[in-house]
Amino acid sequence: ACSISQGLTPHVDYFEHHSSWFAWLLSGPLELIGPSWEALMVSRGLMAACAAAGLMFTFALARRFGGGMIPAVAVALQATTLLFVEKSMEVRPDVPAAALWTLAVLLTVDGLRGGPRRSFAGAGVALGFGLLFTFKLAFGAIGLGLAVLYSQFQSGGLRGVRKGVPDLLMLVGWSALPVVLMLLSLAHQDQLAAFVNEVVIGPTGW
Numbered sequence: 001a002c003s004i005s006q007g008l009t010p011h012v013d014y015f016e017h018h019s020s021w022f023a024w025l026l027s028g029p030l031e032l033i034g035p036s037w038e039a040l041m042v043s044r045g046l047m048a049a050c051a052a053a054g055l056m057f058t059f060a061l062a063r064r065f066g067g068g069m070i071p072a073v074a075v076a077l078q079a080t081t082l083l084f085v086e087k088s089m090e091v092r093p094d095v096p097a098a099a100l101w102t103l104a105v106l107l108t109v110d111g112l113r114g115g116p117r118r119s120f121a122g123a124g125v126a127l128g129f130g131l132l133f134t135f136k137l138a139f140g141a142i143g144l145g146l147a148v149l150y151s152q153f154q155s156g157g158l159r160g161v162r163k164g165v166p167d168l169l170m171l172v173g174w175s176a177l178p179v180v181l182m183l184l185s186l187a188h189q190d191q192l193a194a195f196v197n198e199v200v201i202g203p204t205g206w
Contacts, residue, residue, distance in 0.1 A: 011194035017203055021132040022093035043091045051088035054099035055079055061106045093133035100130035101140055108144060112151050120167045124174025131179050
């Protein structure tokens with residue numbers, strides 16, 4: 001983010017093995033405040049807000065499966081998990097990605113439980129923007145798609161799967177849209193080849 005605020009281009013002017021979407025977003029506050037302790041605190045504040053949003057989505061998701069103390073216990077368990085606490089205090093793309101992932105699961109559950117079809121569209125949008133932060137969510141996306149098919153198979157066999165194909169296509173289509181737009185933007189800025197090499201291909205050899 002600091003390099004972008006100084007006019008440098010990720011994947012072209014310097015090596016970056018993360019998606020540049022996160023750095024682009026944080027470069028705005030850096031341009032206004034400048035590289036300083038205050039800018040770091042603002043960035044950490046944004047991460048804390050994302051973590052809090054993720055806990056809210058966890059509470060809502062737990063309420064779908066039980067009442068009473070279940071949602072509060074679910075939030076307490078997540079909020080006191082060492083990995084969650086550590087990473088939420090860092091400035092990392094995983095923090096907003098985790099919140100968006102939880103939102104995607106929440107909306108998918110709503111759609112599978114008879115909610116409006118736009119629930120799958122909302123889940124796709126959340127998942128797509130989560131992928132912009134980290135492509136590690138691709139593994140979760142595959143699992144979410146398989147979960148949709150399995151749930152539809154359980155409820156109606158192969159007929160239920162065929163009936164649910166439009167829902168799955170809506171989830172996949174809306175999740176792909178943000179990624180496609182980002183790739184087109186990278187191609188327009190002559191960053192796509194370097195992006196694929198540093199973010200997609202390179203890490204597989206580490």
